Amino acid sequence: MKAFIKGISYYLPSAIVTNEDLVNDFPEWNVEKVAAKVGVDSRHLAAADETAGDMAEKAAINLFKEYSINPQNIDFILLCTQSPDYHLPSTACLLQHKLGIPTSAGAFDYDLGCSGCVYGMAIAKGLIYAGIAKNVLLLTAETYTKYLHPSDKSNRSIFGDGAAACLISTDGFAEIGEFVLGTDGSGADMLIIRSGGARMKDKTSKVQLDEEEHYQYDDYLYMNGSEIFNFTLDAVPELFKQILRKNNIKKDDVDYYVFHQANKFMLNTIRKVCQLSKDKFYINLSETGNTVSSTVLIGLKDCLVHKNIIPGMHVMVTGFGVGLSWGGVILKF
Structure with missing residues (x-):
């Protein structure tokens, strides 16, 4: 199957x-x-x-x-x-x-x-x-x-x-390969909306400054950008290696990479750390921004339309962020 x-x-x-x-x-x-x-x-x-x-x-x-x-x-x-x-x-x-x-x-x-x-x-x-x-x-x-x-x-x-x-x-048209998934709930506070759930049902209107003097509201989305960046640089390069091992392929066997489109700076940093060439690495969020869980599918569709991905290719996709959580797989087109 x-x-x-x-x-x-x-x-x-x-x-x-x-x-x-x-x-x-x-x-x-x-x-x-x-x-x-x-x-x-x-x-x-x-x-x-x-x-x-x-x-x-x-x-x-x-x-x-x-x-x-x-x-x-x-x-x-x-x-x-x-x-x-x-x-x-x-x-x-x-x-x-x-x-x-x-x-x-x-x-x-x-x-x-x-x-x-x-x-x-x-x-x-x-x-x-x-x-x-x-x-x-x-x-x-x-x-x-x-x-x-x-x-x-x-x-x-x-x-x-x-x-x-x-x-x-x-x-x-694309066989789904073997997955690598991970979770680290100790970083949950790094990307969170505190109020509205059972833990804090009612809005508090509370606001405070974080260590970088960014406002943190209980009632709105808060993201500690520097900590999320550090988490990504720790998790994604190791995720990259594990995906290769799990799918029993080498780096040179991967034809294209579609990673979660977090932001351009983060993606370029990941690409450099993993030593991936620009022409095999997808970055395109200029007209959509970070659409959270939809970035990978939007990216894959964009690549198919513009023929960055064609039959016969092995494509690595990854997602990482809130949770903290991460995951990746190889798609065989």
Whole structure:
């Protein structure tokens, strides 16, 4: 039994915020300097009444149309999101109904961020290998921008909203290889929204300065950029080596790399540490920003459209971030 990617599509909201728009809020900001470092010129923002579930639905519809997929043939739905429509039920259950997928299909959400696409591929492969499903609809959707404080110019410059859809099946154009996954919950405070869950149900309006004198709000997304950067430089090079070992291939056997599109500076640093050539390493978040769990699928789709990835290639994909968590796999096109 093998598992394959059979189709990839995505959806981006219509509203676009450019760096010039951000300068209106932060006139002291050097837009050229920041854009050069993070690699983002513009990002898409979900409308006020547009949820992650809405975006996932649109990404799935795009997938169905592009690949002539009959939703009646889907027997499992996975939705990766940290901004679900409700605390309960799972947004995936709502999508089963909206997309016309049979009631015999399984469906659930899983709460994960930047590594979520890779984790979803692993779950989907497991479902197929176990004989539980034959056609798994993997959806990733996030509206991080709704959880950013208006004064948080750093994160507002990086993150954008978006959704992606991928059909994982018993046949397709990219065989899914062996996974390496990891978790370190001791770093949970490095990327967090403290209020809104059972631990801190009500908003606190509390704000404090971290050690780098960045404002940390309980009620909005907080990211300790320097600690996340350090974590990434510790985890990803080792992840890179483990993926090669797990898939029994050498570095020279990998034709292309699509890593989570965190920001340009971080990606270039990873590339240099892992000693990877520019022409084999994907970086393109100028018009989307960091779309969290959707960056890998958006990147793979972009590479397929522009023929950076063609049949016969071995492609390494990785995700890393909130959790702290990380994961990677080899895709054989």
